[in-house]
Amino acid sequence: GEDVEQSLFLSVREGDSSVINCTYTDSSSTYLYWYKQEPGAGLQLLTYIFSNMDMKQDQRLTVLLNKKDKHLSLRIADTQTGDSAIYFCAESKSDSWGKLQFGAGTQVVVTP
């Protein structure tokens, strides 16, 4: 989407950390999300962060939010082959009836 941008591809070795970056333009975004899409499947919500937070950790996942720069990142620690997928960043606004604006997705390939 034109309001949310992501790099298209990331290659990472198994066991290393992955960092997927996202930028957004709308400062009124209230929640930001990371979704994972495996081949042939729907999108699965991984985690989300409220816009007044700057970090959220959930097991191997760490979300960092820099609201000033409108930059969101997802770090996956100890990346596994099962983490190979497309990762989508998305934003929502409080007056949008739950409408999510998605980025174009980052294809993550984990190599042994």
Add this chain to the structure above:
Amino acid sequence: DTAVSQTPKYLVTQMGNDKSIKCEQNLGHDTMYWYKQDSKKFLKIMFSYNNKELIINETVPNRFSPKSPDKAHLNLHINSLELGDSAVYFCASSSDRVPYGYTFGSGTRLTVV
């Protein structure tokens, strides 16, 4: 026990035909959505219904008509299919309360030949 289920999973049809995709959710969510994912994986919202009422209708050709018989179902009917309609169509649902985390169906791959 699938939370959001769509049928069919694959749909191959000729140009000019009319087809429907069905979606059902058993999560008790109030809002349902249709998203289109193109060949570059870009996702764009098409429609959203809240308690059977249309609340989001993006710029979508009027050949696409959503129908929500009740809040657990949102179907998508497409008339006069065109080659450019080929895509993966995802149904999703969410509660009315933030953070609006969506639950997606597994998608319907539509191929128009």
